[in-house]
Amino acid sequence: MRKVLVLGGTQYFGKKLVEKLIENGDEVTIATRVTKSDPFGEKVKRLVIDREKKETLAAAVEDKEWDLVYDQSCFSPMEARDAAEVLKGKVGRYIFTSTQAVYEFGTLHAEGNFDPLTYEITYKSRKEYPGYEGYKEAKRASEAVFHQLGYFNVVSVRFPIVVSEDDYTERLKFHVDKILAGQPIGIPNPEMRYSFIHADEAASFLLEIGNSAFEGPINPGSAGDISVRELVDKIALLANKEAVVENSTISGTVSPYALPGSWSIDTSLAEGLGFTFTDLNQLLDQLIKFNIQQNALN
Known part of the structure; x- marks a missing residue:
């Protein structure tokens, strides 16, 4: 039986990952701030940590070891370090x-279009990374920390937009x-x-990549991409129905996919x-x- 630590693991596909690890027969420990309840009952062990306070993580993992760690909750290079x-x-x-x-x-x-081994790291806290540009920089720097320190066999899973019925x-x-x-x-840039x-496939991929010997960055997801217009x-x-699309950024009407540019990945390595x-x-x-059916029920 493997011993697996999941940092985070109580939201969305992190929760699905924990469920799959339990089904896989792993001994699972989740480490969270315990701000949200989880459905796992006695099937997991629990640690209480605050990712922005190193001492809480150090105290929680003292005298413990694991075969594998999944980090679902790192949002700054300081937290990565x-x-x-x-x-x-x-x-x-x-x-x-x-x-x-x-x-x-x-x-x-x-994957080669961003190399974490050559990225220059600036250590900042998660509060210092606002918006999409901040998110991008934070994840880049966090990847760089794990890969450059070289303390572990590291995989950086570069997920695209995650979607599902829930x-x-x-x-x-x-x-x-x-x-x-x-x-x-409102879609200012529909192309x-x-x-x-x-x-579900994101969680399955995490489970399977954990079972593999692969190291390095990898892009999982459905092949290809699609424009907001399409x-x-x-x-x-x-x-x-007819879609009414406007060049507008008015709050409440603007598409949550109306980002400043395209972001899509080549998944051929994973395939x-x-x-x-x-x-x-x-x-x-x-x-x-599914969403059309749910709308009709409401």
Whole structure:
């Protein structure tokens, strides 16, 4: 039985990951601030930590060791350095949940388009990384810390936009509801393109990459990308409604996918290693239909 530590693990696909680890027969410990309840009962062990206070993590992991760590809650290089220093010698393999946002705006980025081994690290706290640009810098620097320190066998998983029927962000649902209601959607740059992955497949990928010997950055997700315009047109077609798109940034109408540029990834490395993901159009079609049905029930 493997001993697995999950930093975070009580939200969204992190919760799904913990469920899969339990089903896999692993001994699972989750480390959180305990601000949210979890459904795992006596199936997991628990540690109380604050990622912004190194001493809480050090105290929680004292005299403990794990075979594998999943880091779902690191949002600054200071937190990455603290975790690496505290867990050095206590774990051999470290899976860091990163993001496609480490790349510059653009489409179908391969892993080599951002090298964490050469990125210059500036140590700042999570509060010093506002907005999308801050998020990008924070995740870049965090990756760089783990890979440059070299304390563990590290995997940086660069997820695209995560979607599912139980997506708490409701970003896809926003578009469906607006189109069904005949309300305008503000999309200043409708040709911006993005990649996606289903939350269940994100959790499965984390489980499987943890079971592998792979090291380094990797892009998981449905192959290809789609523009916001194509996504809106797809919703309109499936809903049999006309989409009203405006060049607007008015609060309440602007698309949550109206980012300053495209962000999409090349998933061929993951596919070449034998990982499989739902076809992008099939994924979006099933979620759009689900949200249309849910809208009709409300």
